[in-house]
Amino acid sequence: MSQCLNPDCLFQNPSGYTKFCQKCGNKLLLGDRYGGQKIIGQGGFGRTFLAVDEYKPSKPPCVIKQFYPQFQGTSSIQKAAELFELEAVRLEQLGKHSQIPDLLAYFSQDGRQYLVQEFIDGENLAQTLESKGYFSETQIRNLLNNLLPVFEFIHSRQVIHRDIKPDNIILRQDGQLVLVDFGAAKYATQTALAVTGTRIGTPGYTAPEQANGKPIHASDIYSLGVTCLCLLTEVEPIDLFDDSEFEWVWRQHLKTSVSSELGQILDKMIQPAIKKRYQSATEVLQALGNQSPQPRPQPSPQPSPQTPDSLKSARGVDYTRLRDLLAAGKWKEADRETEGVMLKAAKRENERYFDSDSINNFPCDDLRTIDQLWVKYSQGRFGFSVQKKIWLEVGGKVDWDTEKKLGDRVGWQKGSWTLDFYLLTFNLQAPTGHLPRFWVWSAVGLIGIGPLMFFSRMESCKL
Template sequence: MSQCLNPDCLLQNPSGSTNFCHECGNKLLLGDRYRSQKIIGQGGFGRTFLAVDEYKPSKPPCVIKQFYPQVQGTSSIQKAAELFELEAVRLEQLGKHSQIPELLAYFSQDERQYLVQEFIDGENLAQTLKSQGYFSETQIRNLLNNLLPVFEFIHSRQVIHRDIKPENIILMSNGQLVIVDFGAAKYATQTALAVTGTRIGTAGYTAPEQANGKPIHASDIYSLGVTCLCLLTQVEPIDLFDDSEFDWVWREHLKTSVSSELGQILDKMIQPAIKKRYQSATEILQALGTQSPQLSAQTPPPPPDSLKSAQGVDYTRLRDLLAAGKWKEADQETLNVMLKAARREKEGYFNKESIDNFPCDDLRTIDKLWVKYSQGRFGFSIQKKIWLEVGGKVDWETECKLGDRVGWRKGGSWLDTKNLTYNKQAPVGHLPRELCGWWGGFRGLGVKWRYGSSLASRTVSCKL
C-alpha cells in the first residue's frame, strides 16, 4: 500500500501502483525514496506515517513526520514550524545513539516540511502502563539505570529535551528504552539559560523553572522523576501534588511498597527548588549505586586520541594538559601549536590570511581534544555553533555578539585573557581564547581587532 501524503487526499493506493496517487496525482515517493504506507499518528502540528526506504534492498521501515499545523494565527504557525525544524536540528546534533532515533532526512516537498527518522518498534510507556498496570520498584530502578546514561549523553552535548513523559519513552521488545520527540529540545548555551524563553513542555511534568521559560539540565531530571511517580501509582501528576500544602503526596497513591532509599531519590528528583534537586544524571546513578557508563572502570578504555597534523605538529602536551583539566595552560599551548601549524612562530601572531588558510586537519585535532576533555563545553566547533546563532558573519557586530555570548566581553568591553574564567564553570564556548587577542598587523599600534568570527568561519569551511 502507498498512503498519499497530500493532506487533502490521503488515499490508500493499492500495492504495485505507480509513483503517483490515483486520486490527486500527487507524488507517492517522498524525496524519490521514502514510500508512506499508513498514518500512525496525528496531532496539532502534523501527521506521522509509517514508511519504507526504497533505496535499500531490504526496504527497512522508517517514520515520516509531515508538518501540517492545525493551529491558528501566523505567529503560532511560525512557532510550530520552528519547533518542527528544531527536532531535525537536535537529532542531527546528537548524532547516533542506540536510544535516540536517528535522523535520516529533512527537506521540503510540495511546499511542506518533512522529517524522516529511524523507526522504533515498540510501545510508549503510557501504553505499557495502561495495558500492564503500575510499575514495581524493580521496574523503576531498571528504567532509571537504562535512561540516565542517555540523559548524560544528551546533556553533555548541551541539549535539554524539555518534554520527558511516558508518551515520549518507547519500550522496545528487547527491553531497551528509547527517548523520542525532540521537537521541544533546546540547545543550552549559558546565555540562553539566563534569558526567559518560550514555555514548552507538558503540564504536570514540567519543572517550575521551565514553566517560567528558563529550562536547565535539571529540568529534565524533574520530568523524569514525575514520570517515575506516574508509573508507580498509575495516577496523573496533577493528582500527585497537593497545591494547598505545596508538596508531593505520591506515597498516598502507591499500589505497592517502595523502599525508603528509592523514595528519597525520587523525592530529590522532583524538588521544586533547583538547588535541592539532583543537578546531573550521574549523581542519581551514584545514589542508585550504579556506576555511570562514562565513569565505569569496566568500560573498555577509549581509543587513543587521534593527533593528526598536516604540518607535523606534536599535540601530545595539549592533550595531557586538557586531560589534567589545566585549562589556562592548555589555552596557552593551543596558541603555541596553532602558530606552529600556521607557520607563524617567528611572527608570534596571526593575520587574516593565516586564519583563512589554517590546516583543517590540525584545526580538527585541536577541536576534538577540547570538546572531548571539556565534555562538550569548550572547543572551536562549540564556538562555531554560537557564531552561527548570532549571525554567522565575519564582521565587528557579529564579533561582539559572539564575545557577549561566550563571556569574552563584559559591560561592552573585551576582557584580557588574564581575566577569563579557566574552569568548567565558564560559559559554554569560553575556551580556547588565548589566540583570539589581536590581529597581529595592528598589535604594535595597540588597535584591538578580535578574530573569533574569522576562526569560526574557518571551522565551517573545514566542516568541523
Template sequence: PDCLHINPEGCNFCQKCGSKLRLVERYYAKSILGQGGFGRTFLAVDDFKPSKPPCVIKQFLPQAQGTATLEKAAQLFDQEAQRLELLGKHSQIPELLAYFTADNRQYLIQEFIEGDTLQQELDNQGAFSENQISSLLKDLLPVLYFVHKHKVIHRDIKPENIIRRASDNKLVLVDFGASKQVQRTSMSVTGTVIGSAAYCAPEQAMGKPQYGSDLYSLGVTCLYLLTQASPSDLYDPLEAQWVWREHLNGNHVSDKLGEILDRLVETVFKKRYQSVAEVWAHLRRYYGKQTNPTNPQPVIQETVKQTPNTTPPAVPQKFKFDIV
C-alpha cells in the first residue's frame, strides 16, 4: 500500500520494499486506475480463479487530516461496500466481489467493467447526436430507477462515471462512493455536500440531495455530451437560465428532446422531473411505442444479474420497461 514500484510478472514480493504483492494471498494489483482524496483504485487479477479474471481493488487511503474527517471517510467507504452488495445485482452496476480489512486498511473488490467512459467517447468521437442522447437515456433510466427504488441517491452522475461496456455496448453506472442511503427522516436534513460541482443540482450543493438531484446531473451530462462545452458555460447566472442551445455548433436537437433536457436541468426543484417514471413517460411518448391508453404509466423493465439459487426481487407491474 505504500510502495508503487512496478514489479516483473511472476513476483510474489515487491523487489523494492519486500511487501507481499497479493492482497489476502489472492488479488494481484497490475496498475493504478485512479487516485482521489480518500483512496486508490487498481486494476487487478483474481488468482483464485483458473481464468485469472480482471477485477478492481478500491483501497481506502485517506489524505485528509483530522479525526472527524477520517471517520467520515471510513464511514462512506463502508457504506459504498454495503450499497454495492445491494445494487450490484443489477446487470448495469458493477458487482461487489469482496470487502475486508487487511493490515489495518479497508479494501473492496469490484467487478471490472471493460470499456470506455462517456468522457473518453466524447474525447475520441466528438459531440453526441440526438439519437445517441435518446439511446443514452433509454439505457440509463432503468438503472437509475433500480438505484432509487432501493432508496439510494447516486449523487455523482457524470460522463466519467458512465462506462459503455465493450462486450454488449450497455451503459454501466459506476462509482457509488458518493451515494447516499435515503432515510425517511433525513430527506430534508442538511448533510454533507458530495458530488462534482459542475453536475451538482442546487439542492444537492446545499447538502439536501433528492432523487431528482440525480436526474439533474443526468441532464447536465447530456447537455455536455451534446455541446462539448463545460457545464459552467452552458448556464448564464446573470439571466438565471440555461443557454446550451447557443453551444450546439450545428448539432441538431429537436424540440421534443430539448423539452426533456430543459426539464431535467430545471433549477427549481418542483418544476423538474420528480421521478425516473416521469422522464420515461415523455421519452416513450416521443421516441418509443405509443403508450397503451388502458395503461398510461411508463413501464420499466430491470435487468437483474441471475445467480444460482437466487430469485430477483419482483418488479411492480407498472414499472416494466419495454424499450424500442
C-alpha cells in the first residue's frame, strides 16, 4: 500500500502505485525518495507515517513526520512550526547516539514541513505497560541504568527534553531503550535558563519549575522519576500525588514490593523542591551504584602487603572507592569516579566544572595517586602518564590537530568524529591510553577532554 500524504486526501493506494495518488494526483514519494505506508500517529502538530526509503535496495523502514497543525491562531501555529523545526535540529545534533533516532531528512514539500527519521522497531513503555502490566523493581533499575546515560548525553549537549513520559520511551527489539520526540526539547544555555519560556510538557509528568516556564536539567530527572512511579503502579501521576497534603502517595498503589533503597532514590528524583532533588543523571547513577552490592575484587589484582596502594591526597580526598572499582575491573564506573574525586581534589564539587585556576593548581599528590591507581590495575594500559607519553609522541601541544592525533592513537576518534562516553571500550582490549577520559566543563560549556586539559599540570607535577 502507498499512503497519500495530502492531508485532504490520505487515500491508501494499492500496491504498485508509487508515483501519484489515484484519487488526488498528489506525488506519493516525499522528496522523490520516501514513500508513506500508513498513519501510525497524529496529534495537534500533525501526523506521523510509517514509510520506506525507496532509494536503498533493501527499502528500509523510516518515519515521516508531517507538520499539519489542527489548532487555530497565528501565534500558536508559528510557535508550533518553530518547535517542529527545532525537533529536526535537535535530532541532527543528537541522533548520533544509538538510543536517539537519527535524522534522515528535513524539508518542505507542497507548502508543508516534513522531517524523516530512523524507524525504531519496538513498542513504547505505555504500550508495554498496557500489554504486560506493571514493572518490577528489577525492570525499573534496568530502565534507569539504561536511560540515564542518554540523559547524560543530551544534557552534556545543553539540551533539556521537557517531555519525558512512557509514550516517549521505546523498548527496542534488542532490549535497549530509545528516547524519542524532541519536539519539546530546549537548549539549556545560561541565558535561556534565566528567562521564563513557553510552558511545555505533559501534565502530571512536568516538574514544578518547568510548569512555570523555567526548565532545568533536573526537570527531566523529575519526569523520569514520575515515569517510574507510573510503571510500578499502573496509575496516572495525578492519582499518585495528594494535593491536600502536598506529597506523593505512590507506595499506596504499588503492585509489588520495592526496596527502601530504590524507594529513596525515586523519592529524591520526584522532589518538588529543586535543591532537594538530584541535579544530574550522573548523581542518580551514582546513587544506584552505591545501593547495589559491589562485586568482590578478584584475588590477582588485589594490592599485596608488600606493595600497598598509596592513596595520598593533599585535600583529604578518599580514593578507596576508585581503587576498589579499578581492582574489580569496573572501568566505566571508575572513569565516572575519577571525575568526581578530581572535582573534590580541586574543591570544585559544588560548581561541577573546572576552571583554569583549578587545573593549573591541581594538587600533584592527588594527580599522582589517581594516575598510579589506573596504571597499576590496568597493568600499564591506562592512566594519565600513559596518555601523556602518547601526547608527547604526537606533538605535545594543546590544539585541535594534536587532540585528533592523540584521539586516533588511543581510540577516542572514529574518522572525523570524537567518540562520546557511551561508545568507549571499557575493558583491557581497549587501545593503550584509552582510559580515563572524562570531559572537562567550564562555566560556559564543554572545553575539552579531561586528560588533555591536565597535561600541562602533569608536566609541572613531573608525572
